[in-house]
Each structure stands twice: as structure tokens, then as C-alpha cells.
Amino acid sequence: MSVKMEASAGKLSENTLMIYGIVVALVGTYLTYLNVVTGIAVFSFFGGIGAIAALWWGSDTIKHLCSYGLGTGVPSAGMVAFGAGAIAMIAGTKFGLASPIVTLVLAAIIGAVIGYCANNIINMNIPVMIFSLMKLSIVGALTMLGFAAMCTGTFMFNGLVIGGMTLSMEPAEVAAGGAQTFMVTVLPEFASSLIGGAALTVIFFLGAIALQHPFNACLGPNESQDRTLMLAIEVGFLSMFVVAVMSYAFLDITSATVGVVVSLIGWVYSYKQYIALSKRDAYAWLDAKPIMEVGGNE
């Protein structure tokens, strides 16, 4: 009485997707460092491109994991990926310029531990469980890191927790942590930052629902890999659009608008492609027509 799911064999193999996904995600996140090098924040949107690559790869991994029959459905895989990925990502941003790579390693380790618990302690005995959960945790962590870099312009911890500076009249010894400038102390403000204002929650759940959507939405006997992957890209650009709107709180107007424009162009293109692919795959594309009975049923 359940939907029979077959993992379709697509043109792109799992390993190809993994290599492309990791490389583009890391490169995209590192390209946001150009913000620091050049002093302008226009390069933030590369983080979003990196996150989309991670989502693109992740949607295929979910497909392979869920075809084994977990009993709980597809969305849970997305939730666990981002739950583990969030922990890895925030811990990983503490390591300066090496943060993206450390995030990847931490996510892989956390994913392996959770996968081990699921497979060997909870006895699920699914061959690909540990490796799939490792990959999904990496996807979750890299997606969050990419979007966080796009939103704030940096992938390092201090940038994610300090939202702005306020001025205090107290001298530096009393106003702890401030830097004494002429007659006033500059204090960092935490409540208006990405993590301090909990805006990271939005990225967390945006990613979680975006990761599981492509496979969940294209579920069925006629699922085709190119359509699923195109939906992953479309959903990625849509998430990028939301993150770009949120970046108005952290970046200047020009950089944020660049992000909005890039994400909207990407979204429109991938959405049109997805509709075209759905039209190609559908049995019939009808407008205002009645039910076409298969014959002989009621």
C-alpha cells in the first residue's frame, strides 16, 4: 500500500556528483574571501552558488539512501542532515581561513558517528547508511556555510556573531572588550548578527526543506535524474533569493542587490527548465480537460 520507489540510474554517477559538489561548494565559499581582499562585499553571492552545488549533490545522495526503505520517509533524511550539519558548521567556523575544510572534516566525522548509531546500535543494517549520512552531513554543513557566507560576507566565527558596533562613553577597561578610540569605546553588538539574532535558523530550515524536496517531489516510477537535479538547482536558487533578501540587514545595498539579481535570474532559468522537463516526462499535459479514465474503473 505504499509508493514503490526505484532509484533511477542517471547519467551522472554518485561519485561525479560528489566531486563536483564538494569542489564547487568549497571554491564558492572561499571566493567570498575576496570580500576581505578587495574591501567590498559584492562577492558574497559566490557563497550561495557553493551552497546550491552542495544541495544539488545532496539531493542525489538522499535518493540512494531512501531507496533502501527507511520506514520514515524522505524528509527525515533532510532533517538529520541539517541537524548534524548545523553543529559541524558553527564549530567549524572557528578555524580562520581553514574553516570550510575543517567544517567538511567535522561534518564527515559527525555523520559517520550518527550513521554508526543508526546502523549498528539501532540495527538498521543498511549497507550505505554510514557513508550516506557522512555525505548528507557534509552537504548540510557546506550548504549552511555557503549561505551564511553569502548573507554576511564572511565565513569566520567573528563575522557571524558580531552584528555591528555601538559606542559607549565608558573607558575601555570598564566597557570590556571594546577598543578605545577618541573619548568613546566601540563595543561589539551581538544581538543583531546572523547567529546572535538566530537568523541562522532560517538558513538551517531553508536548507533542510530544500534538500529533501527534489527527491520527495519527483518520487515515482518515472523519476528521472536530470529532472530531479534541475529541481535541486531551482530550489537552491529560490533559497538563495531568501538569503539575499535577508542579507540587506548585514551587507550594503549594492552587494545585497547583486545577490538578489543573481538569484532571481538563476531561479527563473532553472524553473523554466524544470517545467520543460516535467512537460517532457508527463503522460499528458492537459489544460481544463476532464478526467481521462484508464478504462473500466468505476
Next chain:
Amino acid sequence: MEEIVLGIGITALAGAFATVAGAAEDTESDIGSQGDPNSQVQLAPQMGYIHRIFNKAISGEPPAYGAWCAIGAGVAWALMQVNFNPALAIILGSVIAVFVQGVYCTSGYLGRTASLAKFQQPVYIDIIKSLLSVTMAHAFVAIFCTVAMCHLMATALHHPFALPLLGLVWGIALGAAGSATGNPFYGKERQYQNQKFGAGVPISASGNIVRYAEAGQRSSLDNGWFTTKFAGPASGICFGLIVFLELWRTVLFEKMVAGWGAIIVGVILILIFTFIDRWIEVWGRKTYGPYTAAEEASS
């Protein structure tokens, strides 16, 4: 004293927002056929029953509404950081969240239906054209009310969590409450309207959902109308009670009995609802009676 009066007023307003949000959420999820009942809509073509239902496959309601409310709250928070008026920020946040929700609706329908090509289920584009705006409108009401309620909690009631985090927490709770209360009504009463009333759907009837309505062919809009007759308001009451009582017991009783006042009241409330539930259960058994004669069974 004044603070408590203000707190009660805000609590009542939050409860009202929650009730509206719950009703709108359940109606939206039935117009778009989301969540567990949707598995029947998915199954029907495989058993040979072609239909014209809006098969919106976006995951269950709790994660979906968690995401939309988190997006709404997050964008509203970001806009408030650049000094937008809170009301305008919440409206704009809800608009963007609804835009995202609408796109997910269309991609869910197209994806699932295209993947059922083997069973000759066509994609009916007019379903999207006529129903998308309806489902987005209901979602807007639900999201706006939830985000406004969270904003009240954060600013007027001084909850320590930031707005986006509150949005996520209450979005997931909204989806869970609405889904639990409304799904059986839609799944059994409407999808299987042709089965006997007063009994569950037998396993042999799976997939044989109602496709021809009272007049013409069943459209998801009819399902939305049906939902508003009971399941929508019931979900609204459920979520409204949850939010109102959670806030009420804290605002009024937090400082009493050395801090344990709110907990004692909470336990009393749980016991009250347990009694009500037991009364409902016994009433059902006595009034409806058994389906068959009780067996002479040893315990």
C-alpha cells in the same frame, strides 16, 4: 499589576492570532492535499483511479510550516534590523515566505504527477492555475498570524528567543497541531466520502478516492470548502488553546509559589484535558455502541 494586565491582553491577542493561523493552515493543507492523506492521492493512479486533485508533495505539514514561518520571521527580523516598521516588515516577510511556498507547491505537483506517467495520470495545468492563488492566500494568513504572534512574544512578553527562532518553533508546532487534528477528517470523511459513515476505511478500498463530486469532477477547492466546516476551526481551536494556555499559565502564575506556580497550573490543565478526553472517549463508546456483539473473551 499593570504588567500582568498588559500581559493578559497580549496573551489573548496571541491566542486569537493562533486560532486564525491554525484554521488557515489546515484549510491550506487540504486544498493542496499535503501530508499523510496525500499518500492516498498518490496511490490512486497506481490502482487505476485517475483524478484531478492538487497532489502537492512537499513533505509533511510540520517541517513545511516550520520552514515558511521561519522564512517569514527571518525576513521580518532582517527588515526590522534596517529600521523597517514592524508591521510592514512582518507583511513583507510573509509575502516572501508565501512566494517560496507557492513555488514549492507547483514543483511538488509537477514532479509527482510527471513521475506517475507510467500509470497514465496526466498533468492538469488548470489545477495549478486555479488553485495556486487560493492555497497561497490561506498560507499567507497562517504565516502572517504566526509571525505576528511570535513578534508579540518577543517584544511585548519578553521571551528570550530571537524572532526567527520563535518562528521556527511555533511553525513546527502549528503544523503538528493542524496536521494531527485535520488529517483524519480530510482523509476519511472527504477522500473516502463514498465509504460508510461511522467506520474506518477498510484496507481493501485503498486508492479508491472520490473523484466525481456532487456535481462534476472533484476539485481540491471542494475539499477546502469541506475542511472549513469542521477540521479548519478544530485545528484553529487546538493551536489557539496551545498558544493561549502556554502563555497564560506563564504570564499569570510565573511568580507565584516561588516560581512553581506556572508548573502546578500546567499540570492541572493537563489533568483537565485528560478528563475531557476520557469523557469524549466514553461518550463515543456509549452513544455509538460496538460494531459487533462483544465476544465472550477471557482477558
Next chain:
Amino acid sequence: MSALGGAAAGGEGINPTGTLVGIVILLVSIAATYALGFSIIPLIGIIIGGAFVGFGVHFVPVGGAPAAMGQAPGIATGVAMLAAGAGLAGLFGGAWAFEATGDFAIAVAGGAVGGGLMMSITCMMVNATYVFAMGIPAASGKVAKDPITGDTFPEYKSQGTEGHGLPFISFFGGVIGGIVTGLGGTLIYLALLGIYETGLPVIMQAEPAAIQPLAISLAGIFAIGFFLVNAVLAAYNITGTIEGPHDPKFKRVPRAIIGCAVASAFCGFISMLIVLNTGM
């Protein structure tokens, strides 16, 4: 969400090697935390909280897709997210109680009561829907008599179904599930909050009062992450649907508790790295 694909291939009973390796990972996490100079009490709190979350999820009666048609008892929502909804509502109450009173016991009890209240209202409305709107009395498919009230079920089950609605034992299970998951979630949140409130001012060199919003948000985001991981692990253990504490599947609880404890221990250790003074 429907149960997908082939039959879940999980075996029954506890896997001794897996459990042993898991306990080793747990002990290594505790040792590593101690070696880095942190207090291990918050980590113990996180481990217990994670175990509670995993334990509580098994109490919640979930019927899945069949419940939506009146074919199976339970609530017609997914296991992990329904438990998450209850636990997060509890976390909301617990965090607020801690902010208002600063008392650990009150906060944890507040979280538990918040989760239980949400589940009791939800379960009551589910029964109201079944009885008043659909005309279907509650009946369990797994036992013939309710362990608490003594109601008999076979004659109240409609033909061709496995039961429907929420019999009192399932309602009771739901409320207990809400209480335990709320308790676990709040425990995790308070443990993390303690770590960050003491550790962050040191490494960021800021006033504790100023750092508080950051500590609360960090602890909140992490608590949700921990919650989702533990709830999904427990959902994997249940493989989809469970009627409540009287369901035979409930006997699988021990391995879920161990699994969640191990996962929480390791993730807790990683979350401590944030207040590690790496000099960066």
C-alpha cells in the same frame, strides 16, 4: 509522508558489538571534553537530555498514512516532526521559565509541562475529531483490552481496519511522550546555555550581559539541531508507526536510548569546540 520503498531490514534486539563501540565513543567524548579543560557536567546533561528525547519519541502514538483514513490508531503525522513539535513547544516554555526565574529545576519542569500540555490538547482534539465529526469510537489494534481503563476493543474496531482514534493508553502515551521530550530538549538547551554563558565572555572578551543574546541563540539553534538528530534516530528505530507504550514495538526502546545517548555525546563534544580558545 508515506512509508517508502522495500521493507525495513532492521533486526530485532540489541547488537552487542555496535552497542559496545557506541559506549566507547561516548566515554571517549567525555574524556576528550575533560582533557580540553571543560567541566563534564554539561556534557552529562546533554547525554541525558538526548536519551530522554529518544525515549520520549517512542511514547507518542503515530499512525501515519493509515491513521488519516481511520485504518490505524494514532495521530496522522510523522513521528519525528510530531515529537519535535511537542518538544519545541516545551523548550519554548522551559527557556522562558529559566529567563524569568533562573532556577534550573523550575525551567526543566516548565519545559516538561509545556510539552505535555501541547500533546494533551492535540490528542484531545484528535479524539474530538474522530468521535464528533466522524462518528468513530477509539479502538486499539494491538491489544484487546486497554491496560489502564479496561475498555475492550475488538468489537469497537470497524471491519477491515487495524483500529482507529486514540484509546486512552495512546492518549496517556502521547502526554508522557510530550513531557519526556520537552524535558530532554530543555535539559539540552540549559546545558548548552551554561557552557556558552560562561565560555563565550572569556574568548570574546565581552560582558556576560552583552553576550547573553548570542548565548541564547546559539544554545537554541544547537538544541533544535540535537532535537532533530535524536528524534530522527528514534523514528528510524520505530520504522514509521507505533501505537504507544502498549505496542510491541515499544520493546525496542533500549537501543534507541543508547543510540541517542552516543550521538548526543559526540555532538555535545563538538559543540564545546566553539568555546575552545584556539586563539583565532
